[in-house]
Amino acid sequence: MGNGWHEWPLVLFTVLGQCVVGGVIVTGCAWFASRRNSEQQQRIVRAMFFLWLLMGIGFVASMLHLGSPLRAFNSLNRIGASGLSNEIAAGSLFFALGGIGWLLALSGRLPAALVKLWLLLTMLAGLGFVWAMTRVYQIITVPTWHTGYTTLGFFMTVLLGGPLLGAALLSGARYRGTSRRFALLSVLALLVSAGAALMQGVSLGAIHSSVQQASALVPDYATLQLWRFGLLILGLACWLVPLMRRSAPRTLTLASGFMLVVAAEVIGRGLFYGLHMTVGMAVAG
Secondary structure, three states: OOOOHHHHHHHHHHHHHHHHHHHHHHHHHHHHHOOOOHHHHHHHHHHOHHHHHHHHHHHHHHHHHHOOHHHHHHHHHHOOOOHHHHHHHHHHHHHHHHHHHHHHHHOOOOOHHHHHHHHHHHHHHHHHHHHHHHHHOOOOOOOOOOOHHHHHHHHHHHHHHHHHHHHHHHHHOOOOOOOHHHHHHHHHHHHHHHHHHHHHHHHHHHEEOOOOEHHHOOOOHHHHHHHHHHHHHHHHHHHHHHHHOOOOOOHHHHHHHHHHHHHHHHHHHHHHHHOOOOOOOOEEO
């Protein structure tokens, strides 16, 4: 029993990876909206450096979980048959496509039409990466993971952390486009996540094995979820309060909000890993 922090490399990898995917989508949309301002577009591309920095940190964390880079390469031997192989392949594609394309766009070697194509492909690769992540944990012998809550939770992190990360980077790039729609999307993701956490907490009482009760795996589930959503509300408030006052949020304020959201999702992901049932035979209901 515990809060799942023993899986901290996977916690960081999944949370940061999902936030980066959301950040790519937000900054990419801003780049499209700046089609008549090439100077603004270039500032946005420069700001995207931090996306690939965070993705690099996430991949380093994943290597620590595997033990050595060689194991990561070996795991690619079962692409198509193994969820883990598919995840690593999808993540590597996203990171390589995004990182190499970013370097070319930064150097000015890509014309605007190819930058647009690169951004679209990177966004799609990112969504594919998150989907591949969810499939790793759809294990029929782990009923606490083999639910729609896993897929929903991973994509909600994209919508909770990604827009705020993107907003912070765009603020640093002096982008003055509207961010209200993305802020509203994050609020909706917060409400969906709260409802999912409540329903999942109730459902844990019906999942058990001959030796384990799912609700006993993380006895502080409710308390930790309260901490999680408290941090999420504080983080999003760093973005929402200035918008409601019709003022531009400061970059430092947005970055602080993003860190609060990451801390919240680290707690949530720790709960997720803590709910792993270590026995092979389990029943729900």
